Amino acid sequence: MSKLLVFGESMEGTLRNVSFEAVAAAKKIDADAEVVGVIFGSEDLKEQGEEIIRYGADRAVIVQHEKLENYTADAYGQAAMAVIQEESPDGIVMGHTSIGKDLTPKLATKLDSGLISDGVDIDNEGDNVAFIRPIYSGKAFEKKIITEGLTFVTIRPNNIKPLERNESRSGEVTAKHVDIGDIRTVIKDVISKASDGVDLSEANVIIAGGRGVKSKEGFEPLYELAEVLGGTVGASRGACDAEYCDYALQIGQTGKVVTPDLYIAVGISGAIQHLAGMSNSKVIVAINKDPESNIFNVADYGIVGDLFEVVPNLTEELKQLKLNV
Numbered sequence: 001m002s003k004l005l006v007f008g009e010s011m012e013g014t015l016r017n018v019s020f021e022a023v024a025a026a027k028k029i030d031a032d033a034e035v036v037g038v039i040f041g042s043e044d045l046k047e048q049g050e051e052i053i054r055y056g057a058d059r060a061v062i063v064q065h066e067k068l069e070n071y072t073a074d075a076y077g078q079a080a081m082a083v084i085q086e087e088s089p090d091g092i093v094m095g096h097t098s099i100g101k102d103l104t105p106k107l108a109t110k111l112d113s114g115l116i117s118d119g120v121d122i123d124n125e126g127d128n129v130a131f132i133r134p135i136y137s138g139k140a141f142e143k144k145i146i147t148e149g150l151t152f153v154t155i156r157p158n159n160i161k162p163l164e165r166n167e168s169r170s171g172e173v174t175a176k177h178v179d180i181g182d183i184r185t186v187i188k189d190v191i192s193k194a195s196d197g198v199d200l201s202e203a204n205v206i207i208a209g210g211r212g213v214k215s216k217e218g219f220e221p222l223y224e225l226a227e228v229l230g231g232t233v234g235a236s237r238g239a240c241d242a243e244y245c246d247y248a249l250q251i252g253q254t255g256k257v258v259t260p261d262l263y264i265a266v267g268i269s270g271a272i273q274h275l276a277g278m279s280n281s282k283v284i285v286a287i288n289k290d291p292e293s294n295i296f297n298v299a300d301y302g303i304v305g306d307l308f309e310v311v312p313n314l315t316e317e318l319k320q321l322k323l324n325v
């Protein structure tokens with residue numbers, strides 16, 4: 001039986017959904033594997049250890065240390081290496097998040113291992129496990145197979161469905177003590193720039209505004225629509241450059257890569273750099289007054305019209321629909 005480690009990620013004391021997606025990915029790699037959830041942090045992690053088990057891990061290792069309060073490559077790297085050395089896993093799975101993107105290549109180098117990053121799906125092909133990942137800014141996909149060594153992969157949030165949470169599922173939660181030596185980076189303070197609510201890269205519904213929204217105030221109707229749909233607001237770089245919103249909301253080649261179930265592009269022209277961050281969304285709706293706009297080439301549904309009329313109308317209709325359900 002193979003052993004796969006899943007590095008969970010927590011935010012404000014709660015495990016991020018991508019941790020559970022990584023457990024599901026591990027089970028897709030090998031349904032019979034022993035899946036071990038590994039969680040780092042400075043607070044009490046027992047509940048998080050139990051939670052990752054409820055989502056399908058067989059057991060959990062929790063590593064609590066004051067130097068793990070905030071992510072630093074040095075501290076997390078040392079803690080992760082200590083767990084890897086003790087557990088000798090056949091594979092490691094982590095979310096392709098900003099932490100995952102930073103930590104996993106460093107670990108792969110230390111382990112002299114390959115790494116398949118940003119997987120969006122996993123196929124079992126006979127004896128091989130194939131990882132599907134987007135290339136050329138999402139314009140094509142490639143399949144990669146690991147032929148020897150560690151199965152080390154990161155998975156893009158929101159692509160692999162977590163297993164059903166099972167309240168009665170239990171397993172061993174072991175606390176591991178690690179010595180963390182010098183760390184070269186000291187985090188003095190963390191100032192959160194993103195708006196309240198769901199992290200963009202994990203959101204199921206995104207309402208993204210572009211330069212067509214025309215002002216900071218112009219974003220207000222987008223927030224209202226997001227609230228009705230239980231979604232979150234994103235933006236094009238055009239809108240960020242124009243200072244209508246914070247760069248933390250930027251989606252695209254130089255912003256966040258997102259794959260929500262529903263992406264509503266409002267007043268966004270669909271430049272190739274923007275498409276690189278959202279074209280793999282499951283359903284794309286575009287609202288634009290220009291019928292020739294490139295965004296309609298990737299949209300499943302298009303609404304040609306003035307966003308200042310369309311968005312409030314849509315919000316109102318959806319509110320009514322909710323009331324009548």
Ligand SMILES: Cc1cc2nc3c(=O)[nH]c(=O)nc-3n(C[C@H](O)[C@H](O)[C@H](O)COP(=O)(O)OP(=O)(O)OC[C@H]3O[C@@H](n4cnc5c(N)ncnc54)[C@H](O)[C@@H]3O)c2cc1C
Pocket residue numbers: 209210211212213235236237238239250251252253254255256266267268269270271272273274277287288289290293305306307308
């Ligand atoms: C190296 C590099 C990296 C980049 N990275 C990114 C990135 O990560 N993300 C990104 O988004 N861009 C990125 N860009 C910028 C990108 O090329 C575009 O300039 C940008 O995406 C344009 O933003 P936009 O669609 O909001 O604005 P515009 O192209 O100006 O489009 C505005 C749209 O709004 C529509 N509109 C206007 N008024 C209304 C109205 N009342 N009702 C309905 N529709 C209306 C217009 O028809 C138009 O289609 C990058 C560029 C470079 C060179």
